[in-house]
Amino acid sequence: MINYASREINCKIVYYGPGLGGKTTNLEYVYEKVAPETRGKLISLATEAERTLFFDFLPVDLGTIRGFKTRFHLYTVPGQVYYNASRKLILKGVDGVVFVADSQLERYDANIEAMHNLYDNLAEQGMDPRGMPFVIQYNKRDLPNAARVEALQRALNPTAVPAFEAVATRGTGVFDTLKAVSKQVIKQLS
Amino acid sequence: MAGQAASWSFEEQDARRIDHLLQRLLGESSARCALLVDRSGQLITLAGERPAFDSTAFASLAAADFSANDQLASMIGEQEFSSLFHQGEKESMYLADIGRRVILVVLFDDRATLGMVRIKVRHAVRELTTLFEQLFQRLAEGTQARRLETSWIDAAEDEIDRLFGTR
Numbered sequence A: 001m002i003n004y005a006s007r008e009i010n011c012k013i014v015y016y017g018p019g020l021g022g023k024t025t026n027l028e029y030v031y032e033k034v035a036p037e038t039r040g041k042l043i044s045l046a047t048e049a050e051r052t053l054f055f056d057f058l059p060v061d062l063g064t065i066r067g068f069k070t071r072f073h074l075y076t077v078p079g080q081v082y083y084n085a086s087r088k089l090i091l092k093g094v095d096g097v098v099f100v101a102d103s104q105l106e107r108y109d110a111n112i113e114a115m116h117n118l119y120d121n122l123a124e125q126g127m128d129p130r131g132m133p134f135v136i137q138y139n140k141r142d143l144p145n146a147a148r149v150e151a152l153q154r155a156l157n158p159t160a161v162p163a164f165e166a167v168a169t170r171g172t173g174v175f176d177t178l179k180a181v182s183k184q185v186i187k188q189l190s
Numbered sequence B: 001m002a003g004q005a006a007s008w009s010f011e012e013q014d015a016r017r018i019d020h021l022l023q024r025l026l027g028e029s030s031a032r033c034a035l036l037v038d039r040s041g042q043l044i045t046l047a048g049e050r051p052a053f054d055s056t057a058f059a060s061l062a063a064a065d066f067s068a069n070d071q072l073a074s075m076i077g078e079q080e081f082s083s084l085f086h087q088g089e090k091e092s093m094y095l096a097d098i099g100r101r102v103i104l105v106v107l108f109d110d111r112a113t114l115g116m117v118r119i120k121v122r123h124a125v126r127e128l129t130t131l132f133e134q135l136f137q138r139l140a141e142g143t144q145a146r147r148l149e150t151s152w153i154d155a156a157e158d159e160i161d162r163l164f165g166t167r
Helices: A023-033 A081-090 A105-123 A149-156 A174-188 B012-029 B055-075 B114-140 B150-164
Strands: A008-016 A043-046 A052-065 A068-076 A096-102 A134-139 A163-165 B033-038 B043-048 B083-086 B092-098 B102-108
Touching: A008 A023, A008 A174, A023 A052, A023 A068, A023 A096, A023 A134, A023 A174, A043 B055, A052 A081, A052 B055, A052 B150, A068 A174, A068 B055, A068 B150, A081 A105, A081 B055, A096 A105, A096 A149, A096 A174, A105 A149, A134 A149, A134 A174, A149 A163, A163 A174, A174 B150, B012 B033, B012 B043, B012 B102, B012 B114, B033 B055, B043 B055, B055 B083, B055 B092, B055 B102, B083 B114, B092 B114, B102 B114
Parallel strands: A008 A068, A008 A096, A096 A134, A134 A163
Antiparallel strands: A043 A052, A052 A068, B033 B043, B033 B102, B083 B092, B092 B102
8 A cells, every 4th residue: 555645655465375384484583583673563363372363463664765664564364274264354455475385295285275275365356366476485395204396386386476495494585585575566566 | 435456545635634534533522543444454544642552563453353343243144343342441442444445443531432432433434435435436547546666666676685685
C-alpha cells in the first residue's frame, strides 16, 4: 500500500509452506540479525507447543527512501493442513510469497500438497503465483535425508522462479531469499 | 466495493477528509483515539491521542481479530459481525467494518460510554463507507494509478542490498 498522505509504503510478504518446514525459523533469524532499530516486535500467535496457530509477524523498516518511509511486513502462515482458514486470511493483500519447502524425502508429498493449497488460496483472491513476486526456498539442506534439489525443482518449480537452498536454523540462505522476494515486490511498484 | 487489487494508494485529499471525519467522531464520542486499518493488516491512519503501543503490530492484530471473527460469524450462520467490542477494566475498544476492506478501531476509556461510541461510530461508518467506495472506484478506473519512479526503485534496491546483504 502506498500512502501518499503519510508518505509511507508498506509491503506484505508471506512465508508459506508445509508444517514444521522452517517458516517461523526464517523470521526468527531475520529478527535476530537485522539491526534492532530497523525492526519491530516479532509477534507469534502460537500454541503452547510453539506451533504457529495463526501467524507470526515481523515488520522490517527499509528506512526513508526519497521521502517515503518504506517497510516490509513479514508474515508466516500455520503449515498444518487443518489451519486453512487462517492461511487464507493471512494471504489477504499479499504483495509477495516465499514458499519454504522442507527438503526431507519424507516431506515430499507435504510440499506438493502445500504448493497446491497456495495456488488454490491465491486463486480465490484472483491471484496466481506465476504473475506475482514469488520465490522458493529449499530448507533443511543439511539433513542426510534431504532430497536432491533437481527433484524438488521438478516437483515444485515448473515455472523456474528464483529458488534458494537454505539451512534456516543456521541462517544459510535466509537473507538471500528475503532479498530476492523483496526486490521483486519493489519492482512491482514501478 | 470496487477495486479488490492487493495494492492500492492513498492520496492526501483522502487523508484530509478522513481525518476530518475521525476528529469529529472523537469529539462527539469523547473517545481517545481512532485508527483505520486495512484488512491486510496495515495501518492507514490514526487520529486523536497518539497511542503508546506499537501501532504497526496493533494494526496487524486488529485485522487478524476481525478476520477470525468473520470466520466465526459464518460458522454460526451469520454473514459477518459488522462490529466487535472488547471491554477492559480501564480501556476498551470498538471495531467496525467499512465496506469489507477497512476496519475502524476506536479506543476509549471511562470518559466515554459504549452507547455513545456505538452511535457515533455508526454515523462515521456510513460516511467512511461512501468515501472508501469512491476511493476504490477511482482506483478501479485507473485515474489514480500513480506509480513510483525508477529512481525510487533503484534507491530501494540499494537499501535492500545494504540491509539484507549476505551476513
